[in-house]
Amino acid sequence: MRITAIRSHVLQTDMPEELGYSQQYYARRTAHIVEVQTDEGITGWGECFGPGTVALANKTIVEKVIQPMVLGDDPLDRDVIWHKVYNLLRDHGQKGMPIQALSGVDIALWDIAGKVTGLPLHKLIGGAHRTRVQAYGYGMMLKRESTAAHLARFADEAAAIRDMGFAATKMKVGLGAREDVKLCEAVRRGVGEGFDFMVDANHCYTTSDAFFVGRALEELGAYWFEEPVAPEDLDGYRALRAGLKVNISGGEAEFTRWGWRRLLEAQGLDIAQPEVCALGGITEYLRVLALCHAHFVPVVNHVWGSAVAVATNLHLLAAMPPMPGGLFPREPWLEFDTTLNIFRDSLLTEPLDIQGQVARNGGWIAVPDGPGLGVEPDRAFLSAYAFAG
Ligand SMILES: [Mg+2]
Numbered sequence: 001m002r003i004t005a006i007r008s009h010v011l012q013t014d015m016p017e018e019l020g021y022s023q024q025y026y027a028r029r030t031a032h033i034v035e036v037q038t039d040e041g042i043t044g045w046g047e048c049f050g051p052g053t054v055a056l057a058n059k060t061i062v063e064k065v066i067q068p069m070v071l072g073d074d075p076l077d078r079d080v081i082w083h084k085v086y087n088l089l090r091d092h093g094q095k096g097m098p099i100q101a102l103s104g105v106d107i108a109l110w111d112i113a114g115k116v117t118g119l120p121l122h123k124l125i126g127g128a129h130r131t132r133v134q135a136y137g138y139g140m141m142l143k144r145e146s147t148a149a150h151l152a153r154f155a156d157e158a159a160a161i162r163d164m165g166f167a168a169t170k171m172k173v174g175l176g177a178r179e180d181v182k183l184c185e186a187v188r189r190g191v192g193e194g195f196d197f198m199v200d201a202n203h204c205y206t207t208s209d210a211f212f213v214g215r216a217l218e219e220l221g222a223y224w225f226e227e228p229v230a231p232e233d234l235d236g237y238r239a240l241r242a243g244l245k246v247n248i249s250g251g252e253a254e255f256t257r258w259g260w261r262r263l264l265e266a267q268g269l270d271i272a273q274p275e276v277c278a279l280g281g282i283t284e285y286l287r288v289l290a291l292c293h294a295h296f297v298p299v300v301n302h303v304w305g306s307a308v309a310v311a312t313n314l315h316l317l318a319a320m321p322p323m324p325g326g327l328f329p330r331e332p333w334l335e336f337d338t339t340l341n342i343f344r345d346s347l348l349t350e351p352l353d354i355q356g357q358v359a360r361n362g363g364w365i366a367v368p369d370g371p372g373l374g375v376e377p378d379r380a381f382l383s384a385y386a387f388a389g
Contacts, residue, residue: 002073004071006062009033009382010387011386012029015029018143020143022142025143029342032050045377049309076112081105086280111373114374117371119371120368121374122316129318137169140172147175150179150183151182155186155187162192168197169191171184173200173201180213184222188222199222199224207229207233213228214240224271234262234266236268241268252273252278255280256279260274260288276301
């Protein structure tokens with residue numbers, strides 16, 4: 001079996017309203033779907049992390065840099081292909097876009113392996129520790145509005161996400177440390193006591209501002225405090241984890257086993273959030289997962305993007321061993337963005353209908369059981385939203 005072509009499908013659409021997080025506002029949604037074709041008619045699908053014009057740069061890496069390296073290779077030689085590409089790109093980027101591009105190709109190779117063997121991805125990895133996964137719903141994005149308007153909206157949205165059936169909810173912060181504490185108080189009021197909420201700073205704080213917000217989160221009983229400081233600031237992570245009772249989480253901006261090794265050795269994480277569509281694909285994710293568990297750091301995957309990314313993560317969460325084991329271990333959650341996302345909800349020939357499942361099944365989502373990822377993008381949809389840049 002041989003690889004005959006690799007295609008990137010970059011999709012883009014205007015969003016119904018502008019949304020924001022601590023680094024920027026954005027008004028368009030992008031997805032980057034990778035298609036690997038073979039001489040036996042089997043096609044694999046993958047996805048690369050990276051919004052907007054970053055997706056166009058990654059498409060160039062996928063099609064112009066990686067494709068010529070692996071044309072004619074056996075797609076079942078996933079680990080060989082991974083190291084061939086990594087070793088040839090190492091001098092040009094051990095993190096960031098080259099690894100995001102490799103991620104989408106690697107995921108597609110796993111999809112092919114599943115289709116060749118007739119096995120779902122979670123079975124290829126080693127089997128399902130769970131056949132359904134509970135989701136947490138994030139929302140509460142920033143908008144160009146006053147702090148007072150944010151406060152009212154965040155309380156309402158938090159309650160609405162709880163009422164949709166999600167297991168927990170997650171909010172953005174980024175208006176400034178003092179304002180952000182008020183936003184967190186509003187979310188606690190919105191969800192009431194006894195419901196988990198998490199706070200995502202997208203690395204907007206200095207360590208001292210992160211301590212100011214983190215101490216308030218201790219009082220409010222927040223479950224985790226995500227990316228409080230810059231991903232390069234390993235000293236900041238270590239100080240925050242040692243000094244705060246709230247769980248410190250992060251890792252979505254880290255890449256490969258070598259990046260994760262340093263992050264874990266810094267001892268700054270209570271919860272690890274690897275992004276499979278960025279850190280090097282499934283092949284590398286499995287090594288990062290083993291590294292996290294070797295450090296006794298539980299993993300709750302970072303999930304972003306289209307239905308291909310969501311399906312990939314459902315398999316990975318199913319195949320994740322409990323850490324530590326127990327009669328009633330804390331189970332990993334699926335991260336789910338509750339804002340409108342047509343690339344997640346309408347891309348597939350058979351949609352996953354995550355929100356419908358959450359509403360009907362008390363927050364639980366079934367793990368796909370078809371071969372490979374178990375999902376097929378609709379080609380007419382891919383064409384309709386193609387983004388040339
Ligand atoms: Mg995040």
